[in-house]
Amino acid sequence: xxxxxxxxxxxxxxxxxxxxxxxxxxVILVLGDSLSxxxxxxxxxxxxxLLEKRLVQQKIAATVVNASISGDTSSGxxxxxPALLTQHxxxxxxxxxxxxxxxxxxxxxNTEDNLLQITKAAQAAGAKVLIVGIQVPPNYGGDYTRRxxxxxxxxxxxxxxxLVPFLLKGVADAPDAISLFQADRIHPTAVAQPQLLDNVWxxxxxxxxx
Numbered sequence: 001x002x003x004x005x006x007x008x009x010x011x012x013x014x015x016x017x018x019x020x021x022x023x024x025x026x027v028i029l030v031l032g033d034s035l036s037x038x039x040x041x042x043x044x045x046x047x048x049x050l051l052e053k054r055l056v057q058q059k060i061a062a063t064v065v066n067a068s069i070s071g072d073t074s075s076g077x078x079x080x081x082p083a084l085l086t087q088h089x090x091x092x093x094x095x096x097x098x099x100x101x102x103x104x105x106x107x108x109x110n111t112e113d114n115l116l117q118i119t120k121a122a123q124a125a126g127a128k129v130l131i132v133g134i135q136v137p138p139n140y141g142g143d144y145t146r147r148x149x150x151x152x153x154x155x156x157x158x159x160x161x162x163l164v165p166f167l168l169k170g171v172a173d174a175p176d177a178i179s180l181f182q183a184d185r186i187h188p189t190a191v192a193q194p195q196l197l198d199n200v201w202x203x204x205x206x207x208x209x210x
Contacts, residue, residue, distance in 0.1 A: 025063045027088050028204075029127075031077050031118065032096030034070035035134070035167060035196075040182045041189075047196035051204075054197065060208055065090065073100045074114035081118050085125050092207055093122040094200070096132040096167060102140065102148055111148075115155045128207045129161040132200060134168070162203045170195045 030036050030048050038046035048066045055062050065088050069076070074097045084090075095118055101111040119129045133152030136145055149165075156163035166172075171180050171192045178185070180192040188196060 025061045026091035026209075027063050027065055028092040028094065029065045029084060029088055029090035030068055030094045030096065031081060031084065032066075032068035032094070032132070033072045033100055034068075034187060035099065036066065036068035036096045037070045039070045039187050040184075041193070045190040045193055047193045047200065050193055050197045051200070054201065062092075062208065068096070071100060072097060073104065073106065074098055074111045074118070075101075075106075078114045078118050081121060085121065085127075089125075090122070090127050092130070092204070093118075093127045094130045094132060094204065095119065095122075096134075098148075098151065099134045099136075102134075102136045102144075108144075108147055108151055112151045112155060115151065116158060119155060119159045119161050123159065123161070129159065130164065130200070130204050130207060131156045131161050132164045132167050135166050135172070162207055164200050164203050167196055167199055169199050 028051075030051075032048075036046065036048050038048070043049070048064060048068070052064045055064070065084075067080075067084050067088075077095070077097045095115060097115065097118075098111050101108075115131065119131065122129045131152050133149065135149050138145060140148070153163060153165065155161070168188065171177065171188050174180060180188055180195075182189055
């Protein structure tokens, strides 16, 4: 992983997002980093816009707001989250943050606290929360790898939030994993994005209206 690779793309917005709070549909807010911000992809290829399409296909009335910013850390997400809550009033919040914390060697206690406070703030505002976990490569060391992975489940357990253990399951651990990543070997290709959505969808669907 490199900071440059994770930090060179920004959040994207659409007219639909701007109208989200007035469309009369519940809002699904995705608070993430480059893995959700379509880094290195054409607009519309990432798992978040694919989520929008799936909602339409399954006739689930909801508006997706992608508030993901490449390079963002859990502290960055925590800092901007109150304004996002006020602006979009989401009924559901998908939190996909933490990879850049590991990349920068930030204390795991800080990451855990940031994710905890984001989740609590969302729940206090009446939103249901889905925490999306990430794992770091083995070269970070076995102990760190295990403790980092545990952060997400600890926060989910403490807040009774829903959990996706590993966003890149079926991609990073696939037999042909290299072919599913961009040249930086960090960000999944467009071909891999449906798998990311398939990892998120089962837990998110449980939160949505039947």
